[in-house]
Amino acid sequence: MIEVQGLTKRYGEKVAVSELSFTVRPGIVTGFLGPNGSGKSTTMRMIVGLDQPSEGSVLINGQRYRDFRAPLCEVGALLEARSVHTGRSAYNHLLALAQTHGIPRRRVGDVIELVGLGGVARKRAGGFSLGMGQRLGIAAALLGDPGTLILDEPVNGLDPEGIRWIRTLLQDLAAQGRTVLVSSHLMSEMALTAEHLVVIGQGRLIADMSVADFVAGASENVVHVRSPRAPELRDLLLAADVTIRADGADVLEVSGLPSSRIGEIAAAAGIALSELTPRQASLEEAFMALTHDAVEYHGGSASALPHQPGDGSAPAAGGARLETHGAGARS
């Protein structure tokens, strides 16, 4: 169990993580999502004590990381940037880490075999491919047989076979009762791997929900509408529980209304429609809509989308039980 409480990290002026609170439960894989620069890696570095939080704290099984007598046996971490000396062999790298804890050499050999690096264990890590480097990082994370695993974009650089291997590995680890937090920007990958999602944007929590809820929300219909008088139509369609994204001057993406109803409203107002297409939002689109919302709210940019105040959530995920902090702050 990882408890993140009011975590804030400032680098000078830049606020990388802001009042972030969430809990990662054992026994399931929790996906940690957010667009580039949203603070995922920063949060993970704070969990393992590499970066000192400006405010807030992280407890792992009720303890601070620094207070563990055998941290590698409690938490295994694969960080975003490579954490290996390029001049050292994979075997010696893992051996040096194991020795800090008195973990026997046998275990080093075991994790090397587990990640499939048996053939290159005596080669310099500097010559490893991206995928081999990731496998070495995962070997290091598993070295102490920890009950909690934190992996920052583990599928980065892996081939499809490797991606499937990671997915199975993470699920097996969770099934053994371990706590698994894994970051990604690929919603589609997380939908296959994770059971729970923590989504952040601009360092703030956007959503903390089950994957099932997210998928249910995402598959809600969106209607693609094209009309020369799109702005007028938008004003007519706006109502509670309706979300509309403008996509170009004459295109609207409407969710919360069936296409038949949109047609009726347009006809009543005498607005001609050149296109009216119901379609399913992909997970990726739903994710982007969700995080774009945070960017919009915090960035206050000129491209702000038409957005019904108080509708409480991002367009495609409207049906899900979302905790949208942006909305909470507004109302």
Place this chain on the structure above:
Amino acid sequence: MTTLTDVGPARGELTAQAGYGVTQRRVLLSEWTKLRSLRSTLFSLLAAIVFVVALGILISWAQASHWDQESPIDRLTFDPTNTSLSGVFLAQLAIGVLGVLMFSGEYGTGMIRATITAVPHRLPVLWAKSIVFGVVTLVLMTVSSFVAFVGGQAMLSSKHIDTTLGHPGVLTAVFGGGLYLTVVALLGVALGALVRSTAGGIATLFGVLLILPLIVNFLPSSWSNNIDPYLPSSAGQDIFTVVRDSSSLGPWTGFLLFCGYAAVLLAAAAVVLRRRDA
């Protein structure tokens, strides 16, 4: 590809059964593994040994063969011990760079993140690196100094200008070669942790040890005579000098001051290592 069923005991059991955990002794062993598993370390140490031994003998030979042309004043201040230890000046480059690399190499490659997640208290890493590299330097460089001394005196004996370990101050000076280089090693380790970059660490170390004395020499002599003995380089080098000028602090006072500089830097490194984000 695999399931985890064959990976070992269920989670938590591994820790509980075996008493795994971070101790200073274990971190020492880990740092020893790190040191010996890099080819660059082995090359640099080999270079340091060759510098001390070969250069010491070479310069002693050159001194002997030019002895007849030396001026009377040069003959009066000739220091056979220090001459046979001339290689220490070159070896300090290899040892200093290696010392800086103990940390800067880890910051440069990202290894430091793995190191610090394994040892979140951090300071045991600083002590372990200092002790491991310090002891390795002390052993190798003390032996090298003795070899250089014996070889160098053999060269000088052709003109009967050699000395023996029995003469006052000579034994101290020969041990001093290893001691001086050990403290240079520690200065390097501390600077690597403070500065984090290899280039910056090396520049700082040799700026202080090599360039600073040159700059001080450009000052008016009444100033430079007062400042020079207290420079880290002058203070440190007192211990392997037998024939010294009047302003010198003396072997042990100078060396203690040199150790003091290293201690201050190590303390600063400890504070920075604990405070700063990795």
